[in-house]
């Protein structure tokens with residue numbers, strides 16, 4: 278049975294350059310081969326079944342000849358039953374062979390595509406965040422779904438159809454030549470004559486079907502957008518307008534579909550006419566030969582059988598050929614995606630985790646005290662090479678102490694957090710953890726020591742348990758509840774419709790900003806990191822929420838090395854050190870009182886904070 282090792286992105290031949298021009302069918306096969314290779318045995322069995330059924334189908338022609346000559350036109354009932362018996366045996370063998378072929382080939386298509394999807398997804402989650410800034414998520418999703426489905430069709434159906442048709446064509450041709458040379462030549466000339474117009478016409482119909490599919494996709498995305506923005510639509514009372522606009526989209530789709538249906542109906546009519554015309558021609562010539570006694574009626578019947586078989590084999594091959602062209606596009610896009618290099622090296626620990634090895638010891642060994650330092654760090658975002666987001670920045674955060682970052686919007690505060698987590702590496706200078714460059718650490722070892730509480734905490738469409746355990750999946754229920762209590766989240770969680778089993782996320786329970794932050798804080802408390810990266814919510818929380826969040830944060834920050842993008846005065850006042858940033862540079866650092874006296878920028882920012890705090894209190 279199949280080898281269980283599924284290929285990974287690294288199995289792809291490096292010679293496949295991402296910029297390669299449109300792939301040829303052979304290079305497509307070469308690109309996909311690593312995914313098919315583990316299932317060689319299935320492939321061989323499927324090929325055997327295919328050859329077997331093709332052989333049986335071809336021998337049915339001989340059965341037909343026997344049936345006509347001995348059974349139908351002869352006068353022995355025994356010969357008739359004998360001929361029917363042979364046909365039945367052939368039919369049973371064909372059914373068995375077809376079952377095996379169909380099952381194995383479809384299995385192979387599904388299996389290969391499942392592996393391909395996994396390889397693409399596994400690769401995507403290791404990619405650099407900036408990749409997702411330049412590539413739309415919808416496009417990446419469609420590669421995972423639409424492109425892979427197309428390949429499944431090719432591997433699972435079309436390819437075996439083409440192979441079968443090729444075998445049939447050659448087999449039928451040989452049998453024809455043996456039976457009657459004159460009629461065979463007629464077929465050889467007739468098949469292309471009949472197929473050419475059908476193929477050309479078929480291409481037009483296919484183009485229209487693609488247009489039709491596209492316009493249906495437009496209808497879908499139009500409806501999707503309206504549903505997503507339904508509140509805006511209703512509050513601006515645009516329902517009628519949207520109905521009309523949608524109706525317009527639907528009518529366009531109908532118009533395209535109508536043209537396609539008309540062409541397709543015409544194509545069917547043409548096919549019928551041409552096929553019957555060609556067969557009638559054969560019967561006319563062959564029938565004359567039969568009357569003249571040069572061939573038997575069975576020969577003629579077998580002849581027509583093989584001629585039709587050849588015609589449909591050629592038709593199938595031309596159909597598959599155009600599908601293959603669509604599939605090369607899909608393969609190319611998938612291979613390009615698999616070839617995108619992760620700029621930050623993929624973690625060895627993460628790779629061995631996927632391979633099921635024990636990695637806890639490596640990760641745990643890195644825990645302990647955490648002293649952080651930025652040493653003359655200069656960093657440009659890849660999309661902004663001319664403007665540094667951080668410039669010659671040097672800062673120390675002693676183990677267990679807190680550093681508050683303040684500064685106007687765009688000063689570089691979030692960039693510092695990104696660099697600490699190694700979403701990017703600085704172009705010059707270095708960031709150290711306990712004296713060693715974080716570039717020398719495995720990303721999993723580095724990130725496992727950190728917990729991040731972002732401004733807009735990400736909640737997954739799952740229950741509270743799952744969301745809180747995200748950073749520590751093996752935490753017990755008691756540990757989760759203790760973390761929620763420490764984060765002042767337990768009470769409101771209990772009040773949710775299903776308590777800890779309530780579903781959150783997109784369509785889940787609606788949580789306030791403060792509640793979301795407290796869930797994120799609980800998640801961080803549960804992870805129990807040595808380094809804490811906090812981005813305080815900028816939107817004003819109500820006094821009670823603010824109080825809860827502040828107390829939760831105090832619990833969380835205790836004895837941990839903390840870097841916090843501070844928007845609240847209380848946080849700033851309690852920080853061990855405050856760094857004032859402006860345009861990517863460190864302009865001042867110290868405690869609150871020192872800075873009020875020494876830094877005009879800080880003084881201004883602090884005054885704004887005071888004013889806001891006072892307004893909120895009054």
Ligand SMILES: Nc1ncnc2c1ncn2[C@@H]1O[C@H](COP(=O)(O)OP(=O)(O)OP(=O)(O)O)[C@@H](O)[C@H]1O
Nearest residue numbers: 410658660661666685686687688689690691692693
């Ligand atoms: N992904 C990105 N690609 C290119 N430039 C970016 C990217 N993210 C941020 N920048 C730029 O880098 C600079 C620093 O941005 P950063 O987000 O670190 O500022 P910030 O101090 O966190 O601001 P805010 O308080 O508004 O969040 C800004 O000029 C910003 O436009």
